[in-house]
Amino acid sequence: xxxxxxxxxxxxxxxxxxxxxxxxxxxxxxxxxxxxxxxxxxxxxxxxxxxxxxxxxxxxxxxxxxxxxxxxxxxxxxxxxxxxxxxxxxxxxxxxxxxxxxxxxxxxxxxxxxxxxxxxxxxxxxxxxxxxxxxxxxxxxxxxxxxxxxxxxxxxxxxxxxxxxxxxxxxxxxxxxxxxxxxxxxxxxxxxxxxxxxxxxxxxxxxxxxx
Numbered sequence: 779x780x781x782x783x784x785x786x787x788x789x790x791x792x793x794x795x796x797x798x799x800x801x802x803x804x805x806x807x808x809x810x811x812x813x814x815x816x817x818x819x820x821x822x823x824x825x826x827x828x829x830x831x832x833x834x835x836x837x838x839x840x841x842x843x844x845x846x847x848x849x850x851x852x853x854x855x856x857x858x859x860x861x862x863x864x865x866x867x868x869x870x871x872x873x874x875x876x877x878x879x880x881x882x883x884x885x886x887x888x889x890x891x892x893x894x895x896x897x898x899x900x901x902x903x904x905x906x907x908x909x910x911x912x913x914x915x916x917x918x919x920x921x922x923x924x925x926x927x928x929x930x931x932x933x934x935x936x937x938x939x940x941x942x943x944x945x946x947x948x949x950x951x952x953x954x955x956x957x958x959x960x961x962x963x964x965x966x967x968x969x970x971x972x973x974x975x976x977x978x979x980x981x982x983x984x985x986x987x988x989x
Contacts, residue, residue, distance in 0.1 A: 783854040785852055787821035840888060846915060850908065906958070
């Protein structure tokens with residue numbers, strides 16, 4: 779319905795197609811080396827590294843994060859909500875499933891890069907969708923960092939992230955706020971929702987006494 783949305787769809791498709799191809803390539807390489815079609819017991823270094831990179835591209839973990847803010851900015855709020863929550867489940871499930879054999883050093887480097895990029899990237903933004911995209915990058919960074927040491931903890935973090943992000947996008951949809959200017963005048967329209975949003979934002983940032 780809009781050239782910007784078409785651009786977002788194309789960027790998303792190309793990125794995900796590349797990641798899926800890499801995922802299949804790592805599985806095929808593992809099958810060629812071990813003789814069995816499974817990704818839960820990869821013993822070789824190369825297939826596990828390719829698998830990690832493929833899942834990082836799918837999730838938008840730094841340094842493969844550049845597509846996420848651009849794609850989210852071109853979409854409406856409902857699609858952004860689906861892309862930030864539901865679309866994270868399948869790659870995260872694969873990441874948790876294979877967490878015991880992934881390259882810990884590579885995961886740690888990507889996680890730190892994501893946490894730094896997510897924090898710095900959001901500082902200079904006025905668009906709410908881009909801020910939420912950088913928030914997603916930062917949160918996924920922390921999940922990636924902990925996933926090879928405690929997958930259960932990463933799963934708990936994912937659940938909290940999904941809950942908080944869903945509530946945040948729903949509040950933004952209710953207020954029809956796409957940028958900071960619209961958000962700043964929302965206090966006059968719905969004071970209760972604006973206060974709830976402040977609590978939601980603090981909770982998403984993980985500030986005490988919230989989650």
